[in-house]
Amino acid sequence: MCDFAAPVPDEVLAARAKSGCRDCFARLYERYRASPARYLHESFGTDFDSALDIEAEAWRKALQHLASYRGERPFRAWLLSITRNLALNQFRHRRRAPSPELLAKAIDPPTDPVERRETLDECIRLVRALPTELREPFVLRTIFDLDLKAVAELLGISETTARGRLFRARKALAEAVREVRR
Numbered sequence: 001m002c003d004f005a006a007p008v009p010d011e012v013l014a015a016r017a018k019s020g021c022r023d024c025f026a027r028l029y030e031r032y033r034a035s036p037a038r039y040l041h042e043s044f045g046t047d048f049d050s051a052l053d054i055e056a057e058a059w060r061k062a063l064q065h066l067a068s069y070r071g072e073r074p075f076r077a078w079l080l081s082i083t084r085n086l087a088l089n090q091f092r093h094r095r096r097a098p099s100p101e102l103l104a105k106a107i108d109p110p111t112d113p114v115e116r117r118e119t120l121d122e123c124i125r126l127v128r129a130l131p132t133e134l135r136e137p138f139v140l141r142t143i144f145d146l147d148l149k150a151v152a153e154l155l156g157i158s159e160t161t162a163r164g165r166l167f168r169a170r171k172a173l174a175e176a177v178r179e180v181r182r
Contacts (some may be wrong), residue, residue: 010075018066025063032076033059035144036083042139044087045128054090058083077150080140084154126176130169137162138169 010028017025036055040046046054061082062069069078127135140151152162 011071014066014069014071014075018069025066028075029059032079035076036079039080039083039139039144040087042124042127042143043084043136044132046087050090054083054086057086061086073150073153074146076144077146077154080144080146081154084136122180126173126180129176130172134165134169134172137165138173141166 008027010031013024013028017028036058037048037051040051040054041048058079062079065082069075127138130138137151137155140146140154141148146154148159148162148166151166152159155162157165
């Protein structure tokens, strides 16, 4: 049983979990339990049930292969890398791009809470309409707050390529918003 009075860095928890501390792995799980499913939903447009299935498998693999985690990158990035690989394997033959027909008119920020929610939904749809090669780095950087190096490592691309894809994603989103507002 690990008893920490202050917040403990992921690397410390992972190191103790490697040595057999189940409580430390449980803390990592509690800290990041929603990350894999959210990543799958935002980056791949995965339905909730499938995202939860892949998430469970990602956590199982993370526990099984914890000895391979060396702490060179954040634990969350390592976990999302496992999740991504599982998703790519599962969706390889049936990956589908989000439908552009789901895009609706973007409007100025409304004051009504219902309209505000609809605007947020429109933003989500615009992001999902991006091609996967642009959407995935955008989601990892913007929603999951991974640094550029972690995004590049997770996607298996150079930092320059990751930076370029982020730029193109932002540019495409700006153009999509302009188009919808017309």
